[in-house]
Amino acid sequence: MPEYFSNTADYLDVSYRYLLLEKKEGILKLTLNRPEKRNAFSPLMIHELAYAIQGANADMEIKAVQLEAAPPVFCAGMDLKIFRGEVHEDIPEKFKAEGLTMALALRQLEKPLIAVVEGPVIAGGFLILNECHMVLAREDVWFRLPEIEIGLFPFQVMEKLPEIVGERTALDWALTGKKITSGEALSTGLVNRAFTKETRDEVVQETVSGIQKAEVKLLKAAISMMRKLKTIPDGDRASELKKVLDQFSGRK
Numbered sequence: 001m002p003e004y005f006s007n008t009a010d011y012l013d014v015s016y017r018y019l020l021l022e023k024k025e026g027i028l029k030l031t032l033n034r035p036e037k038r039n040a041f042s043p044l045m046i047h048e049l050a051y052a053i054q055g056a057n058a059d060m061e062i063k064a065v066q067l068e069a070a071p072p073v074f075c076a077g078m079d080l081k082i083f084r085g086e087v088h089e090d091i092p093e094k095f096k097a098e099g100l101t102m103a104l105a106l107r108q109l110e111k112p113l114i115a116v117v118e119g120p121v122i123a124g125g126f127l128i129l130n131e132c133h134m135v136l137a138r139e140d141v142w143f144r145l146p147e148i149e150i151g152l153f154p155f156q157v158m159e160k161l162p163e164i165v166g167e168r169t170a171l172d173w174a175l176t177g178k179k180i181t182s183g184e185a186l187s188t189g190l191v192n193r194a195f196t197k198e199t200r201d202e203v204v205q206e207t208v209s210g211i212q213k214a215e216v217k218l219l220k221a222a223i224s225m226m227r228k229l230k231t232i233p234d235g236d237r238a239s240e241l242k243k244v245l246d247q248f249s250g251r252k
Contacts, residue, residue: 002108004050004097011055014094018045019052020070026212028056032069038076039069041102041124043083047095050105057110063219064112064211066204067132069119074141077123103159106131110220112211116204117141117191123154129190130160133223136203137191143180145173165190218248 012021018041020031030052032039056062069075081087106113106128115129117137122144129135147154154161154174162170165188173180185191195203211219225244232240 003054004100004108005054005095008051008055008058011052011059014051016048016052018042019048021052023059023062026061026063027066027208028052028059028062028064029066029068030056032067032075035070035072037079038073038122039125040076040079042079042089043100044089044091044095046100046102046105047091047097049102050097050100050108051095053105053109057108060216062111063214063216064114064208065109066208067113067115067128069117072119074115074117074119074121075125075128076120077125077127101156102127103131103156110223111216112219112223114207116200118200120144123147124157126154126157126161130157130164134192134207135185135190136193136195136207137182137185138200139182139194139196141182143173143182143185143190144177146177148175148177161190164188221248 012023016033018032018034020029020033022029022031030049032041032045034040034042034045053065056065079087082089102124112134113132115132115135115137117129117135118141120142121129123146126143126145145154145157158170158174161173164170165173169188172178180190182191182194186194193203193207221244225241228240229237
């Protein structure tokens with residue numbers, strides 16, 4: 001994956017406008033922190049995320065990134081006023097990079113990316129879930145693609161959503177703008193696990209406990225190979241996977 005910044009060694013110490021970072025027991029908790037705008041993402045938020053993710057990639061103490069959001073909304077999608085140029089937003093020189101999108105900012109991570117969703121996910125907020133390797137959601141949250149109601153279609157979301165939930169389900173959600181319950185999201189594969197307010201910490205810890213025991217090199221190899229598999233012909237996949245297995249089992 002490309003590196004967008006020349007040096008992100010200070011990623012934990014940087015002053016971010018829209019992010020909060022906490023490193024603990026091999027997990028980087030990364031929180032979207034723009035609650036007054038329902039955590040709608042702007043170019044600056046995307047660039048800050050890219051900087052933090054690249055830093056976590058290089059940090060050999062980090063085994064996974066746990067992505068959360070300041071309540072009450074997980075993410076309301078793009079801040080259209082900023083993207084349309086109706087409101088100006090400066091990007092500090094430190095965070096400037098070419099060609100970044102929300103998907104690319106998150107996709108560069110070569111370690112497990114786990115979303116912990118405790119508020120609604122709306123419109124372009126699905127772009128975040130698309131890039132996560134696991135999604136944990138509180139049982140009372142909902143998800144919605146409302147673009148059709150204003151004469152738009154979530155084209156960018158459709159890059160990966162049909163692959164996750166199936167083409168018919170993705171089109172159903174996009175063409176009706178229906179509110180998707182946590183239960184439906186769980187049954188279609190958008191969400192891996194549901195939790196309550198009381199079981200939240202238990203479910204999160206159960207999810208990351210195995211990751212915390214693994215070596216960083218193994219985790220990076222696992223994520224990289226899962227992505228690479230899609231480009232390998234069916235007949236060659238077993239041998240490619242065997243090569244990686246032998247590398248970590250000490251065989252040649």
